[in-house]
Amino acid sequence: MSKKISIVDIANALNISKTTVSFILNGRAQEKRISEELVERVLKLVKEVGYKPNSLAKSLRTGKSNIIGLMVEDISNPFFANIARLIEDRAYEKGYRIIYCSTDNDTNKTQDLITMFRDRHVDGYIMAPPKDIEEDVRDIIKSGLPVVMFDRYLPNIDTDYVVVDNQFSTYNATRHLMEQGYTKIAFITFSSEQTQMLDRVNGYKNALKEEKLKPYIKEIDFNRIEDLIIEPLTAYLKKNPGIDAVLFGTDHIGTCGLKVIKQLGLKVPDDLAVVSFDDYDVFKLYSPPVTAIAQPIEDIADNIISLLLKKLDSNANQTTQKITLSTNLNIRRSSKRLSDAVAQ
Known part of the structure; x- marks a missing residue:
């Protein structure tokens, strides 16, 4: 099995520092006044050797993974599946990817999934919550991560939600x-x-x-x-x-x-x-x-992702929004x- 190429290998091959390679790969070459000629050399070698950055390591450096965790009751259910699809499309347009999963309305399973999302350093959570996960959600919010609930909400948790009447x-x-x-x-x-x-x-x-x-x-x-x-x-x-x-x-x-x-x-x-x-x-x-x-599937999805992206794009604390939509x-x-x- 061939050795996985690292950023250090790229730097050694070109006899430059790994910091310089990192600046170039993260789009900061102009800011750091790195020459266009060196940028071209680095990008050419990266393409030739097929280097892929470690997304987890990058998230640890930048504090962002550009991943959103989406937790629904049952992803095979048409209601949740359609909303998940729309959210995924909207999120991708803004540079975010979605990891989604089914909780089966099981509290223990949901807690395990939250742990998994924490390990993946997701930037925010969208969830149709089961019962008895109030403390878990409070911990997420205390850590500075936004949570948007939909379909239902937890009355004792102050967070954004989108529901119907x-x-x-x-x-x-x-x-x-x-x-x-x-x-x-x-x-x-x-x-x-x-x-x-x-x-x-x-x-x-x-x-x-x-x-x-x-x-x-x-x-x-x-x-x-x-x-x-x-x-x-x-x-x-x-x-x-x-x-x-x-x-x-x-x-x-x-x-x-x-x-x-x-x-x-x-x-x-x-x-x-x-x-x-x-x-x-x-x-x-x-x-x-x-x-x-x-x-209103499309309106629900639009409101959910809009609320979350607004929180992700702003460093300031914002008041929570509770949105109730009409049905037909x-x-x-x-x-x-x-x-x-x-x-x-």
């Missing part, structure tokens, strides 16, 4: 179902103490309370394995045959719910009207197309009364 979103969706004449509306979601999930439950409850309707809430433990979601969901719908509409709290549980509805032989919306949080192609292509609460209820045939659906 979850409470109004489910309130509005529930009101839509009531306006269609549905009165036994279930809310099926993951059991969670996270801010976005609590707001979604509260929005649903508030809408029903206005019309004095009974809530039907089913909370299922978060799991990436579909069978562990489908089983309790199936049992709940079998146990409550009188339910005439269901609002799913996330897209993941919504897609599982559609499979259960089909397995049970129920027709949408004749037997059961359906609305889901988050909107993506599966819901548009389902027959009938599913009414969904669409989050895309009404389709799955939530309409049969007569209305046929008419359209």
